[in-house]
Amino acid sequence: MAYERIMGLDVIDEQEYQQYREAMMPILKSFGGSFGFDFKVSEVLLSKTSDNINRVFTITFPSQKQMESFFSYPDYLDVKNMYFDRSVKSNTIISLHETTI
Template sequence: MSKYEMLVGLEIIDDVVYSEYRAAMKPILTAMGGEFGYDFRVSEVLKSEVEDKINRVFTIRFPNKNIMSAFFDDPEYQAIKAQYFSPSVGSFTIIRGYEIN
């Protein structure tokens, strides 16, 4: 069965608060069958298709695209995002979304 995965680039401007965001949102992610795959801190971007800065790149996957949408629309997740994600991330880029086996 295919899963849906996204490759995401972020500009983290507050590492401590972003770590708190990850800790707070992870139980919701796990409960919905989601997980992180790869996770990198990036020191230099050599080529980009966007002007946003990127210093963190990761994959996040879900059982399917509908569950991914439900996760990001979840009111509890939205509250966590407002509290931690928004003040810790300068910009974000969805590099790609794709199905995986």
């Protein structure tokens, strides 16, 4: 079993967002996390939010506890503050669930 989060983002600065991804990747791996799918979206046909979504991805962890620990880890929060907050206008959690993939 694994724990997966499906996210939708409104990325407003692709270069800055790429720096975020590169900086957070070693931290993500240290928590057993990984990306499964990653899409740049050109058109959203139906949404439960008024926020724009132009990026959709899955992020998976061995457990919900490891996911929660990752997102509250001080080194991750530093990277998030440095790059993510300037490159992403909004983020939407589309789904959280256990998976066998």
